[in-house]
Amino acid sequence: MLGAAQAGLRITTTNPLYTSDEIARQLKDSEAKVIFTISELWPKVDQAIRTLPSQAFTTVTVNHTQHQTPSGTINFEDLIDGDHNLSFKITRSQDDVVLLPYSSGTTGLPKGVEITNRSLIALLAQLAVPEFSFMLDENAVATGLLPIFHIYGMTAIMLNTMARGSKLVVMPKFEPQLFIDLLDKYRPTISCLVPPLVLLLINHPGITQKHLSRFKVIFSGAAPLGATDIERLQEKSKSDVTILQGYGLTETCSALCTQSSLVPNAIKxxxxxxxxxxxxxxxxxxxxxxxLLGPNEAGEVVARGPQIMKGYLNNLKETQEALDSEGWLRTGDIGYFDEDEQIYITDRLKELIKVKGFQVAPAELEEILRDIPEVADAAVTGIPHDTFGEVPKAFIIPKRGIKLDSDKIQMYVNSKVAKHKHLLGGVVVVDSIPKTATGKILRKDLKEL
Structure with missing residues (x-):
């Protein structure tokens, strides 16, 4: 990633759990030219490439031995040994795009979020201010549990930790026992997590008070963490570990605000x-x-700052709806601030479903459902889930005279998308779907159903 940035390239990252269809959509939209992947994911990437015959790719595979390197690809070891030359003569300015993560914004299918060099460096500078530095320094040891393809893991954890000279211990994938081994061997002092992982700290019998007491800071983001869970974590740790929360979006390079132990009344x-x-x-x-609303009055959260995105790739309409001429970003989140300027996020205007902190766009699942010949119309919304926060649930109208098998519908959709997009909320056959006069799905009415 850093080498590509130094070469002046734009970098887009993809969820390794994506299906080949999802990968192909992102490759096409981002107009990718070079793909770096690992041995285990090569078959899926190859399948995605085959659906894009008009697009030329150079593919570099990591972890392949020389004899196993797939035909037509470059072995990563050969690349760094100088046997292959990927040469790019590109001049980039601070206002050019360096990162292109994908987000659904407030509505619709995932879109490329254009993050410039200036925005990225601004975010890292903001997080280096002592009040917001989370005790990251050259003596800190941080856990890299969250995926680096996601903006939280990419900027707030990986790049931020490296910029501060801290040690970052990265896991290839999350498994509870691997995490416990990491806690025993490396004794991390800081961990940036999402609420399901905080619950693991609280509930897993293999994670003890001894493990938790070594932490100086535990930070939770991507979704709200309840007060009860914070109290349970403090009770189990029996230490003065600082538990912080923050708020941000892919469109804000990961962060807009965060709690701080160095500012009065900044932890609530x-x-x-x-x-x-x-x-x-x-x-x-x-x-x-x-x-404009005052303290303790709930409305839409609108933000402006140097870390805000440039816009959505190839999507002027969505960019203009999200960003105004003065640089204010509509977040699609509902919240308020109190007398101490603490921000509280209470609900969402946007249609996104948040599963384990990951965005799921209802429109993406609805498109797949409507492609099924027996389905006349479909709508998807999120329903509460004890472990994942929310999960998608589908409401479908069958074509006249057709009797649908809900289980088969669910299995078909699940085969087309990554696991966090699976219809864990189930599939319900209905006679009608609530919509406005202009055809927009009324998701609040769906939730009442």
Whole structure:
């Protein structure tokens, strides 16, 4: 990643759990030219490439021996030994795009989020300010549990940790016993997590008070962490570990605000912290974007700062709907601030379903459902789940005279998408789907169903 950035390239990262269909969609939209992948994922990548015959790729495979390197690909060891030359003569400025993670924004299919060199460096500078540095320094040991293809793992954890000179211990994939071994061997002082992993710290019998007491900071993001869970973690750790939460989006390079132990009243149960340096947040009325709301009045969270994205790749309409001419970003989240400027996120205007902190766009699943010949129409919404936060549930209208098998529908959709997008909420056959006069699905009505 750093080598590609130094060469002036744009970098887009892909979820390794994606199906070949999902990978192909991102390769096509991002107009990718070079793919780096590992041995285990090569068959899936190859299948994605085959669906894009008009697009030329150079593929580099890691972990292949020379004799096992797939035909037409470059072995990574040969590349770094100088046997192959990927030469790019590209001049980039600070306002050019360096990262292109994919997000669904407030609606629709995943879109390429254009993060410039300037935005990325701004975010790292904001997180280096002592009040927001999470005790990261050359003596800190951090856990790299979260996936680096995701903006949280990519910027707030990996790049931020490297920029501060801290040690980052990365796991190839998350398994509880591997994590416990990591805690025993490396004795991390800081861990950036998501709520399901915080629950693991609380509930797993193999993770003891001894493990937790070594932490100086435990940070939770991507979804809200309940006050009860914070209390249970503090009770189990029996130490002065600082438990912090923050809030951000892919469109904000990962962070807008965070809690801080060095600022008065900046850690509160249920809160997401205070604004990062040079960041502004305003709360506007849901009925009138021009009407500003005061303390403890809930409305849409709108933000501005140097870490905000440039826009959505190849999507001027969505960019203009998200960003205004003054640089304010509509987050699609509902929240408020209190008298101490602590931000609280309470709900979402946007249609996204948050599964274990990952975004799931209902429109993507609805498109797959409508492609099934027996389905006349479909709608998807999120329903609460004890472990994952939310999971997708589908409501479908069969074509006239057709009797649908819900289990088969569910299995078909699950075969087309990554695991966190599976219809774990089930499939329900209905006579009608609530919509507005213009055809927009009324998801709040779906939730009431």
């Amino acid at each position: 149960f249920g809160g997401s912290g205070i604004c990062l340096p040079n960041t502004e947040i305003k709360i506007v009325s849901l009925d009138d974007q021009k009407k």
